[in-house]
Amino acid sequence: xxxxxxxxxxxxxxxxxxxxxxxxxxxxxxxxxxxxxxxxxxxxxxxxxxxxxxxxxxxxxxxxxxxxxxxxxxxxxxxxxxxx
Amino acid sequence: xxxxxxxxxxxxxxxxxxxxxxxxxxxxxxxxxxxxxxxxxxxxxxxxxxxxxxxxxxxxxxxxxxxxxxxxxxxxxxxxxxxxxxxxxxxxxxxxxxxxxxxxxxxxxxxxxxxxxxxxxxxxxxxxxxxxxxxxxxxxxxxxxxxxxxxxxxxxxxxxxxxxxxxxxxxxxxxxxxxxxxxxxxxxxxxxxxxxxxxxxxxxxxxxxxxxxxxxxxxxxxxxxxxxxxxxxxxxxxxxxxxxxxxxxxxxxxxxxxxxxxxx
Numbered sequence: 001x002x003x004x005x006x007x008x009x010x011x012x013x014x015x016x017x018x019x020x021x022x023x024x025x026x027x028x029x030x031x032x033x034x035x036x037x038x039x040x041x042x043x044x045x046x047x048x049x050x051x052x053x054x055x056x057x058x059x060x061x062x063x064x065x066x067x068x069x070x071x072x073x074x075x076x077x078x079x080x081x082x083x084x
Numbered sequence: 085x086x087x088x089x090x091x092x093x094x095x096x097x098x099x100x101x102x103x104x105x106x107x108x109x110x111x112x113x114x115x116x117x118x119x120x121x122x123x124x125x126x127x128x129x130x131x132x133x134x135x136x137x138x139x140x141x142x143x144x145x146x147x148x149x150x151x152x153x154x155x156x157x158x159x160x161x162x163x164x165x166x167x168x169x170x171x172x173x174x175x176x177x178x179x180x181x182x183x184x185x186x187x188x189x190x191x192x193x194x195x196x197x198x199x200x201x202x203x204x205x206x207x208x209x210x211x212x213x214x215x216x217x218x219x220x221x222x223x224x225x226x227x228x229x230x231x232x233x234x235x236x237x238x239x240x241x242x243x244x245x246x247x248x249x250x251x252x253x254x255x256x257x258x259x260x261x262x263x264x265x266x267x268x269x270x271x272x273x274x275x276x277x278x279x280x281x282x283x284x285x286x287x288x289x290x291x292x293x294x295x296x297x298x299x300x301x302x303x304x305x306x307x308x309x310x311x312x313x314x315x316x317x318x319x320x321x322x323x324x325x326x327x328x329x330x331x332x333x334x335x336x337x338x339x340x341x342x343x344x345x346x347x348x
Contacts (some may be wrong), residue, residue, distance in 0.1 A: 009108075017134065019155035021215035041116040042089045048130050050125050051215040052257040054264050059216055080294045 005034045012038050016045050028064065032071025033078070039067030128250035133218070135253050138208035138220060202236070202345040203227050209255065211338050217261040217283050219243070221344055224252045226340045234307065234344045237336035242311050243344060256344070259305065259313070260285045260334065269310060270330070271301040277330075279303070279313075285334035287314065290327045303332050 012031035012049035016022040041066015051052065051058055115295050122129050205223035214220070233246045235256045244258035259266045260281040268279050268289075273315055277294050279287040297316060304310035318331040 003154060005108075009112075014141075016213075017137040017209070018213070020212035021214065024215075033109050035108050035112055037112045037116070037250070041119075044116050044119055046215060048217050049118055049134060049220070050209070050219050050255070052214050052216055052255060052261060054247070054257055054261050055216050 007040060010035050012042050016042060016049060021046070021057070025063070025067070029067050029071065033069050033074045036068050036072035036075055039069075039071050040064040043067070096188045102147065102344075120174055128248065131248065131255070133229070133252050135208065135222065138253075139222070141213070142206075142208055145306070151278075156256070173183045173287065202347055205235075205254070205344050205346055207341045207344060211284055215242075217258040217281065217285075217338075218247070219256040219258065219338070219344065221254050221256060221346070222252065223346060224254050225329060226251045229254045229346050231346070234347045237341060237348065238343075239309065239335065240345075241334070241336040242307050242313055243336060243338075244333050254346075258338070260287055262337075266303040266305055268303055270294075270303045270316065271297050274304070274310065277303070279305070279332065285314075285336065285338045287332040287334075289330050289332065291326050291330055293321065293326060295328075297330060 008027070008031040012024075012027045015027045019027070021025075023071040024046065028039045031042075040061065041064070043061040045059040046060035046064070051060065101236040110288035123300075150255070153155070172332040196198060203223055205221035208218055208222050211219075212218060215228070221229075221235070228250050229246060231246050231249055235243045235246065237243045242259065244256045244261070246254050257264070258281070259279065260283060262281055262283045266279045266281070266283040266287075268277055269275060270289070270291070271276050275291065275297060277289040277291060279289050282288050287303070289303075297319070298318065299316055301316045303314050303316065307315045312335060313333045314334040316330050317333040320329040320331070328335050
């Protein structure tokens with residue numbers, strides 16, 4: 001695994017503790033291109049850490065799942081476009 | 085150089101998910117599953133484990149702010165500091181005067197409420213790090229914090245109530261959480277209103293058009309007495325509706341909170 005992939009993964013997993021949620025969304029989206037499940041993992045982390053009973057709906061997990069889906073499509077697209 | 089491609093490498097390159105990504109994804113999904121299971125089996129474990137990371141993030145933010153402030157204009161900063169020091173002194177005096185007046189009034193009324201000691205807690209995470217209107221603080225059940233306790237910001241401005249408490253940290257659900265309703269009053273005549281949270285400390289409420297509420301009217305929520313929480317910053321009137329929509333800005337800036345007080 002390349003260093004950029006490791007860096008993207010670490011950044012996405014640390015981001016919910018340090019950066020504003022918009023930056024977390026961006027890092028999760030970038031990391032999802034490397035590892036598609038990272039989007040949903042970051043979403044679950046955000047909900048576990050910050051969601052309150054009043055909100056109820058786990059928006060972060062839902063958005064994370066969407067990001068993962070988009071990341072997977074982009075991942076496949078890049079894979080088919082780049083000559084290995 | 086082989087004339088034909090190796091079948092295995094061909095299959096690997098064209099597989100739906102490459103082996104490296106598959107393994108990494110498996111590990112990450114296992115981590116996610118573990119988080120969910122822990123959240124339900126051992127409530128509070130994740131929040132407790134996350135405290136060092138929040139502290140690290142808080143420290144990094146502080147260090148970054150400190151480093152960037154070095155590039156500020158020193159004379160401008162000195163002027164600002166002096167201005168704030170003067171304002172602080174004036175407010176301190178005003179506060180003392182008001183406290184004395186309140187004491188007098190309490191004696192006159194004959195209802196001296198029991199003064200309870202509040203718990204001081206450092207803020208570990210706040211909006212916009214938190215996408216929901218929640219604040220994480222570094223005080224938990226070991227310091228006497230319990231679910232439902234009210235948290236106050238600087239100047240005693242009520243912020244919200246404790247939603248989850250672990251032994252070392254707690255999650256405050258702000259009154260301004262989207263969709264949360266809080267009963268309160270507005271204006272000098274204390275017109276009753278229902279505040280609806282809109283996120284980031286902002287509220288919205290509806291009032292009859294002839295209620296007489298004007299811009300900059302103070303909004304209060306129940307606490308020990310009526311506690312000011314914000315001011316009316318905009319009133320939207322629609323000729324087809326008998327009610328006005330009022331928009332309320334908070335007194336406390338949630339984005340720069342560093343300490344909160346918790347009433348046990």
